[in-house]
Amino acid sequence: MDQNDARVINNGSVPTEVKKWNWGAFQFNIAWGLGNKTYLPLLCLIPIFNIVWIFVCGAKGNEWAWKKGNYQDVQTFKAVQATWNRAGLIMFLITVVLVVLYIAFIGAIIAALVNSVN
Incomplete structure (x- = not known):
C-alpha cells in the first residue's frame, strides 16, 4: 500500500x-490517552464517573487513536496498539489475581477472628 492509499484510509473514517x-x-487509560494524543481518557480523573468511563x-x-494518529496503514496501527494491548491485558490479569488473593486473605482473617471469639 502506498502513501496515497494510506491517506485515504485515515481520512476520518475508522476501518x-x-x-x-x-x-x-x-x-x-490516562497514560494511553496521552501517548495516543487523545484526551477523552482524562475524564477517568473524575471520581465515580471513571468506573464507567474506563469501559x-x-x-x-x-x-x-485512529482518528488522532497519523498511521500509514492499519497494520502499523495494529502493531503500535498490540504493545498497549499486551501490557493492558497482563496488568488486568495481575489485578484480578491480586483482588482474588486480597479477598481470600481478608476472608481468612475474618474466619480466624470469628474462630478466636468462639
Whole structure:
C-alpha cells in the first residue's frame, strides 16, 4: 500500500478491523490517552464517573487513536496498539489475581477472628 492509499484510509473514517477492544486504553487509560494524543481518557480523573468511563475507553479507544494518529496503514496501527494491548491485558490479569488473593486473605482473617471469639 502506498502513501496515497494510506491517506485515504485515515481520512476520518475508522476501518472495521480497528474497531476492537483495547486493553491498553482500558487499563492504562490516562497514560494511553496521552501517548495516543487523545484526551477523552482524562475524564477517568473524575471520581465515580471513571468506573464507567474506563469501559468506554476500552471500547472506543482504538477509534479515538485512529482518528488522532497519523498511521500509514492499519497494520502499523495494529502493531503500535498490540504493545498497549499486551501490557493492558497482563496488568488486568495481575489485578484480578491480586483482588482474588486480597479477598481470600481478608476472608481468612475474618474466619480466624470469628474462630478466636468462639
